Amino acid sequence: MTGPETLRAALRDTPHAEWVEDALAAAAERPGTFRRSFAAAGRRAGRAPLPGVPGWTADEATRALLLLAADQGAAEVCEVYWQGDADEKRAVLKALPMLPVGTAAVPLLHDALRTNDTRLVAAALGPYARHLDQAAWRQAVLKCVFMDVRLAAVDRLGERADAELAAMLAAFAEERAAAGRAVPDDATALLHSLSSQES
């Protein structure tokens, strides 16, 4: 799992390293002020993929580190999410595994999974999704298939996928076949792998 040290080190190699370091220092000294930096992170830290850290962009990493630097508790982290735009929400979701929030942020996953924004749905299924109950997690995986979100976004997919998910995927594939529509390749592969485990 990607940790804060990895993110911070990678950000030091970006053109916006100075702004990021200043913002993190300010957030640590005066936590009340970090919200403006958090909002501005996209335009100040950049939105490019972070070199050497697959799956993370510079703004997401900066926002995750700002939440840590400002020592935000569960209630504050949730508030940042509820008041965030889509990019800010996605950054909070990706940061959750690093933050001392316990299970208090599970409602954020439910919120993200309720949306039709594929970026939020995918971000909700990282390592923190271990706190989702199995029924909600299966629905989330099926929603990914439905929305053409690649299943590579789902953390520990192989470990958690079960017979019930296989049944849901099979029914989905049947509906698609009846309609003459395709099933995403990764869903087909998952279904095959689950079916072969059973037999």
Next chain:
Amino acid sequence: MRIFDPHIHMTSRTTDDYARMAAAGITAVVEPAFWLGQPRTNPGSFTDYFDSLLGWEPYRAAQFGVTHHATIALNPKEAGDPRCRPVLDLLPRYLDKDRVVAVGEIGYDSMTPEEDDAFERQLAMAVEHELPALVHTPHRDKARGTRRTLEVVAAAGIDPGRVAVDHLNEVTVGIVHDSGCWMGFSIYPETKMSPPRMVEILRRHGLDRVLVNSAADWGISDPLLTLETGRAMLEAGFGEDDVDRVLWRNPVEFYSQSGRLDLTGTAAASAEPTFAGSSIKRGGS
């Protein structure tokens, strides 16, 4: 023809509109926060609306190859409603966000003291957050409302070059031209402004600081009237570069003053104008 609609309320439009707009070359839009027709009764109703303008709507637009930004404000009509006034205190957190390229729509509806106060406070927020301002002019008593608008803008200490005064017509264009503010024109099927009248105004007042929008919303309106205006300009003898300036470069210049206009995903932002950038990525499941 590449077109940037600097004022359109996509929340009230359908996906068919997005598809037609993209096919017509309208690949960038700014959606000002406004009045939804139905009165809102509490500030939470506004935060959900603002969140939608900054979250869901740009996502929806992107499915059709349209780049979407927003302006955020408490609109003039609801600024007089005591149930909505607390929205003014919620605005600062929104004005820091990425896709917010101006404070707006602000200004007058009925020119009440409450509207004065909301207008002045929001102009001050524009200065504080280093954003331009998009100012609505009233439908009733428009000439007097426009004069009063310009007085308030002058007193606010905001650079007039960072203010667009919208919904102008033949009667109000002159004083706004002289003020140094940008001039917005909303091209409507029946009211406000028509393509032929717009062409005449461009002939008389030039192309500087002119913004042409459809202001399409939930009423009788048409998101393709910017395109119609471009065609009317060509028929009247304006060149393609003139059309590009009015329908693309002018709105880019105005909103770029926010420092937050991001057109990197827009095919039309490259040197060569294109009709081919209108790919629809996904039909929906």
